[in-house]
Amino acid sequence: MSSTLEKPRVAELVKPHKAGRLVNQIKKLAQYIDPLPRLKLSPDPTDDFLLALSEGGRADYLVTGDKSGLLVLGGHKTTRIVSAREFAELFA
Numbered sequence: 001m002s003s004t005l006e007k008p009r010v011a012e013l014v015k016p017h018k019a020g021r022l023v024n025q026i027k028k029l030a031q032y033i034d035p036l037p038r039l040k041l042s043p044d045p046t047d048d049f050l051l052a053l054s055e056g057g058r059a060d061y062l063v064t065g066d067k068s069g070l071l072v073l074g075g076h077k078t079t080r081i082v083s084a085r086e087f088a089e090l091f092a
Helices: 008-013 016-029 045-056 084-089
Strands: 061-063 079-082
Touching (some): 045 061, 045 079, 061 084
Parallel strands (some): 061 079
């Protein structure tokens, strides 16, 4: 999580003094999944854990900006894989 918060684009949106509060709020809502299913599905093998999390947690959506990896899959089991823009449009 902290490496994501350090990315320049994210850091512009989430200022360091608010990052800790954001992480704590996410932890309150988080679901612990153990064991994770073992998968080898993503074009980028380092993304397989995200698919495993979505499967184990029975997620409705996996929101990503990974255009060459996860987004090309479109979905996994019952999880739709969408961009942030697509996800936001669901609530517009």
